[in-house]
Amino acid sequence: MDQLPNMRLTTQRQIILEELGKVTSHPTANEVYDMVRKRLPRIGLGTIYRNLELMAESGIILKLEVGGTQKRFDATVENHYHIRCTDCGRVDDIDIEVQEEINEIATKSSDYKILGHHIEFSGICENCSRKKKVVH
């Protein structure tokens, strides 16, 4: 909701944000850890989790609660949808337009106070379909 409350600008935070901004993939906390560790070898995994969580709450990054066992993070906060490969777990952005009124439609069909929605497509990514053809 509010932007960076009393959040100190530490080296760790700068680098986490920089590294996340460099990639178009949607890394897990552990992948961010590996990326950041190349520049800050002594950083702890707890720091990664704490800061990704904080940044997601402040709205400067996006926390993706997609299928699979791990949460993923995205430096792009503009509203967009995702597609996940059911074979390898990879997640990509997908750029499509959906009827704008979808939240209003949902409001009429539910007792909930609707805040938003997310669409997750599932499929097989190019890499994995290629592999499958070779094997079979």
Place this chain on the structure above:
Amino acid sequence: MDQLPNMRLTTQRQIILEELGKVTSHPTANEVYDMVRKRLPRIGLGTIYRNLELMAESGIILKLEVGGTQKRFDATVENHYHIRCTDCGRVDDIDIEVQEEINEIATKSSDYKILGHHIEFSGICENCSRKKKVVH
């Protein structure tokens, strides 16, 4: 893909399926465990997980990879969407119609071979909005 391969009809499986069918909520594995344990006190949590997983693979139940920390299960397999309360984590069905061609639209915008999609709305359930009003 295939229906109940060489899956034995054990007491445990029958009761898991019965109990899951009784509720309209979307219980976590642990909640199913609690429900089933009332009738089969010696059942192990591992058995619950193994069987829910198998049933989901066979397509006789649905495994929901919604946000939050735990997977949830649903005895209703017909395609439908869900809404999750960001306060208490509760998940309900939501019955709305979305443009049929959404998968085709996605196919055009992606290199993936699209298999399906899921929409997860987020919001505040009635219970939680009531609580909030009282507290504040």
Place this chain on the structure above:
DNA sequence: TTATGTGCAAAACATTTGCAGGAGT
């Protein structure tokens, strides 16, 4: 009878947390 399934307990992961020392403002 025999392949499959179960209970139990340990292992494997992902994530969170307590705390003593460190660093931004």
Place this chain on the structure above:
DNA sequence: ACTCCTGCAAATGTTTTGCACATAA
């Protein structure tokens, strides 16, 4: 100075797995 933040390690929570015994077919 005085919070807030970090590294470290331990704790927590969820799901998976190995194995000896049990049981459906």
